Amino acid sequence: MVKPIEFKNVSKTFRHPMKVWDRIEAVKDLSFSMENGEIAGFVGHNGAGKTTAIKMMMGFIWPTAGEIQVNGKDPGDPDVKKSIGFLPERPYFYSQLSGMELLSYFGKLTGIKGTVLRDRSEKLLRRVGLFDDRNRKLSGYSKGMLQRIGLAQALINDPQLVIMDEPMSGLDPIGRREVKEIIRSLKREGKSVVFSSHILADIENLSDRVLIIEKGLMKHFGTVPEIVPPDRIRYKIEFNAPDEMKDAAFSLFKGIRVVSNRFVIDCEDLDDFNVKLTSIVQKGYTVHDAGGVYPSLEEIVFSQSGEVAS
Ligand SMILES: Nc1ncnc2c1ncn2[C@@H]1O[C@H](COP(=O)(O)OP(=O)(O)O)[C@@H](O)[C@H]1O
Ligand SMILES: [Mg+2]
Numbered sequence: 001m002v003k004p005i006e007f008k009n010v011s012k013t014f015r016h017p018m019k020v021w022d023r024i025e026a027v028k029d030l031s032f033s034m035e036n037g038e039i040a041g042f043v044g045h046n047g048a049g050k051t052t053a054i055k056m057m058m059g060f061i062w063p064t065a066g067e068i069q070v071n072g073k074d075p076g077d078p079d080v081k082k083s084i085g086f087l088p089e090r091p092y093f094y095s096q097l098s099g100m101e102l103l104s105y106f107g108k109l110t111g112i113k114g115t116v117l118r119d120r121s122e123k124l125l126r127r128v129g130l131f132d133d134r135n136r137k138l139s140g141y142s143k144g145m146l147q148r149i150g151l152a153q154a155l156i157n158d159p160q161l162v163i164m165d166e167p168m169s170g171l172d173p174i175g176r177r178e179v180k181e182i183i184r185s186l187k188r189e190g191k192s193v194v195f196s197s198h199i200l201a202d203i204e205n206l207s208d209r210v211l212i213i214e215k216g217l218m219k220h221f222g223t224v225p226e227i228v229p230p231d232r233i234r235y236k237i238e239f240n241a242p243d244e245m246k247d248a249a250f251s252l253f254k255g256i257r258v259v260s261n262r263f264v265i266d267c268e269d270l271d272d273f274n275v276k277l278t279s280i281v282q283k284g285y286t287v288h289d290a291g292g293v294y295p296s297l298e299e300i301v302f303s304q305s306g307e308v309a310s
Contacts, residue, residue, distance in 0.1 A: 002072030004161045004192040005040075005057055006033040010066035012052050026052040028216040029066070034194065034209075039187050041207030042196040045297060049216040050196035051089055054165050057194070058086055071161065082110065085159035089166050091150035095139035099130050099149050102138065103156055110157040124152040128182065144175040151182055162186055164195040168202050173289055180206055200228070200294045212301060219301050228300060233292040235273035238262045239285045249285065262288055 010030045016022035027049045034040050042050045055061045056068055059075030070080045093102055103121040107113070112120065125131040128148040133141070141149065147167065154162060167183070168176045183206060186193050197203065203210050203224060210227050212220040220227045240262060241249040249263050250256055253276060257264045263285075267273040277290055294300075 001036060003033045003069070004036055004038075004071060005194060006069045007031055007053075008067045010053075010056065010063045010068055012049075012056060012061070013064045025216050027056070027063075027213075030213075030216075030218055031066075032211060032218065032221050034192060036192055037187065037190050038208045039183060039193045039195075039206060041203040041210045042194065042213060043200055043203060043210055043297065044196075044198065044213035046198055047215075048198075048213045050198075050213060051165055052216075053213070054163055054194070054196060057163055058084070082157065083160050085154035085157060085162040087147075087150045087154040087162075087164040087167055089169075091146060091153070093138050093146070093149070093153075096137055098135045098137055099125060099141070099152075100134040102149060103152055106153045107156045112157065120156060120158070121152075124155055127155075127185075128152045129178065143170050144172065144178075147171060147175065147179065151179065155186075159191070161192045162194070164193070166197060167195050168197055168199070176202065198297075200297050200300065201292070204292055204294065212297070214297075214301050228294055230270070232295050232299075235267040235270060235291070236289075236293050237265050237267065237273070237277055237280060237287065238289040239280050239287045241285050245283075245285065248283075252280070252283070 007030050010027060011025065012027040014024040014026055016024055030049075030053065042053065044050055052061070056063055057070060057075055059070075059077075059081070068075055070077075071083060073080045097105065100121060103124060104117060107117040107121060122131065122134075125134045128151055130145060130148055130152070133145065138146065138149065147170070151164075151167065154164065164183075167179050171179065180202075183193055183195065195207075207224060209221060209223055211218060212227065238259075239249075253265055255265060265276060267276055273290075277287070280287060
């Protein structure tokens, strides 16, 4: 079966915008392939080469060396473009259009029209939580709403492969969770997803495999436990308590702290986390955030430095 994405020894070198004699090696000898139905996360610092790799998958720019195949074909092939959905890093849409008009515009570009276009647009607007705002101009949308309409735009052609550059960037925890949920639902529908992020925690429970890229070089490619051993994840719960329960909240567990008006408790491990989370919920507190705190990218990349995953 053909792979959704396959890179074979791909490099991309740019000319330096100022110093014409200098070259920037944005991606160096990158080889990897994705399986169908997989969520692959590209993780790396700003400037690591994520957007460059994504632009090459999309056929916007060409590798200086190596070969890329998308669904077994050249990324420039028009058939390939039809089967891909794309969310750019900083989606820029004409701000005078409404959400509905934007979807209608992109839908027509991919050859969808009439009732199919209308039904699909409405379904997508509901899916990204913008149905009630569908007739508002994009100029009045918040950053999170723009990101969500961008997602709907990326899905208008019902693509089998969805490519997203930093879909969670600039969103608050609720927005991040919503985007993650949409990515998960795409996987449930059997679609393949590639997304990039400069935040390691974004991959939590989301990516089947993670590709860590550092200065254009692939450092690791594997499942989350392979890259982030479970004993390196710390678990944390943040919750709120109404005034009358604040005193009781302090005596719930040893080691409770207050950070910016929220109660925070660190957990020993995943079992401890589950026990504490259940108890907090059962006692009627509102959980604000709960999950794994990942080691930083530096810690992951440099704790095994010298070793480049294959
Ligand atoms: N068109 C370009 N011309 C010159 N240098 C570029 C160009 N695009 C990206 N770069 C450089 O390539 C490197 C990787 O950039 P990019 O792929 O955007 O990283 P990321 O998306 O991981 O933040 C950076 O050093 C960036 O400055
Ligand atoms: Mg980028």
